[in-house]
Amino acid sequence: MSDINGVALFVLVVLFAAVTGMGFWASRWRRPTSMESLDEWGLGGRSFGTWITWFLLGGDLYTAYTFIAVPAAMWAAGSVSGFFAVPYTIVLYPIIFIFMGRMWSVSHRHGYVTTADFVRGRFGSRGLSLAVAVTGFLATMPYIALQLVGIQAVLEVVGLGGGDSVLAKDLPLFIAFALLAAYTYSGGLRAPAVIAFVKDTLIYLVIIVAIIYLPTKFGGWTHIFDAAQTKMAKPNPVDGKPTGVFIPGATQYWAYATLGLGSALALFMYPHSITASLSASTRNTVRRNAAILPAYSFVLGLLALLGWVAIAAGTKPIGADGKPNAQLVIPQLFEDAFPSWFAGVAFAAIAIGALVPAAIMSIAAANTFTRNIYKEWLKPDATVEQEARVSKLASLVVKLFALVFVLLLDKQNAINFQLLGGIWILQTFPTIVLGLYTRWMHRWALLAGWAVGMAYGTYEAWNVANPRAGINHFGGSLANMPVIGQLGYIALTAFVINLAVAVVLTLVLRAVKVPDGDDETIRGDYFADSGDPRVEKVKQPLHQEAPSI
């Protein structure tokens, strides 16, 4: 492991440098008259057409961590932990098709940049808006950190990061992130949009080559599936139960289905998904994309199967510290099975794959901070220029925080928080998505439902032990579901409880006639398209609005 794979490293560095150049050039791509507003810096001028949006959303949603973690889960624990990603990313698109058109339209009319902006306008509730903003922010931070884990995995296999000194160990990661921070600062959302072309092309190339070439090398698909079945059936030395799941049995149906559905409902509640969606130029761009984005799901499914290919190939993912680390299984498989130069291309695909989501996530988190915390609570009379400046700085701080998080804390912390993030973010679904359709739900009922869902989900996740990994808390995302009595995704259980609380309390609050907040939207706003005028912002209480663009 300590040997540096020179050719692979060279290819990796060249591709990385090329992408960095593109990142800096991006601020001049489709150049706006001014970058000094969140519409330009944070949403790329809301100008992206179908294909740019396709690359951007694909590059955004299918992250480097996904590419590392899904096959790693397949390799270590089988289909319930890994292959659920396929139904997840299939049912995702019909679901977002339904509500994302409305989300885009109302945001276009009112200049919303974040979901919390919409909640503020729809429910007239600063508290509910803050809850949505903070949840989005907290859920995104560990996700950014995990993109670094993706880069680290590649660097580790290529032979870097094994040194003893802290500086030598983490310097490559530090440089990569400093460059990312610099061009995100200057180019905003245009930077990841440009890089996404390279990222997605490389990923498609690598996975298609891998899925055609590797099975011929390791005895064909029948042999690969047999090897996976044998490994999954083998009893684990710790608890004597089977190692993993080849095909879900009757007791795992709920787990498989709820993981898929819960993750699908949650994904477009994340700020980075919304940012990429709102940057689309028309209402129909996003809906058309719902029909063509499944192409990425297909690739993700193939990638998941590479985890089982690695079983047949006998891949031994050993980290720089000499311990086995499932997260390294895909980079290790590539290094073992491909010629060095192509392994370099594959590593570049993963490393660049980390940059696109990391950039968009940091922009989205920065926008959320700026709009829903800075402007809403700290400086209500901020101008659009000030907003853009604060957002740029916040994007730097967010990335720095992610870097510190990964370098100083145990990687497991990032994974735990990301698991929690998935549970948390789903608790904003009732407010955001039901809010797109109806104001029947009372703002305080939604807030209470959110709080109960957050508390329940966090407690349940904390309670999950994983004896095999030797951890007592945050050992996984499955827990026993009340009433049904089977294992299910905690996020979805919390979501159902959240919804029940919100409905019951709405009935109570309506009965005692607690007033609603003001709704600044009208029904037609939810069907607006690109030619329709923006709503001129009227002066709101506590607000002195910036001159609209």
Place this chain on the structure above:
Amino acid sequence: MSTADTVDPDRNEPVDHDTVPPARTGLLVLAGVLLALPVIALMWVSSYSRDEPRLGGFPFFIWYQFLWVFLTSALTYTAYRLVLVARPHRPMDDLGAGREWAADHGTASDVSRGERA
């Protein structure tokens, strides 16, 4: 969708934009059914959690879900075409919008004008 009836596309009166633009409910329901199919099919895990029949070495469990990637793409695209027909865009620049809308939907506006006359 019933609020669609309250829209007055008459050229002399501005459209009330605090209404849901008119739509053909039947087509919207059909689109909804198409979108629901993949969700129901994939959440019904017991219908596909088996090994046989294999296809080119791939267990049924695997290739069946890959098949749904393509089916879902086709169903979503069909739903997209349907909703475009079901609810044409109603422009929001008030008076002009009403006229434009009426021009595109001759029959509906003819009826309402006829009633007025």
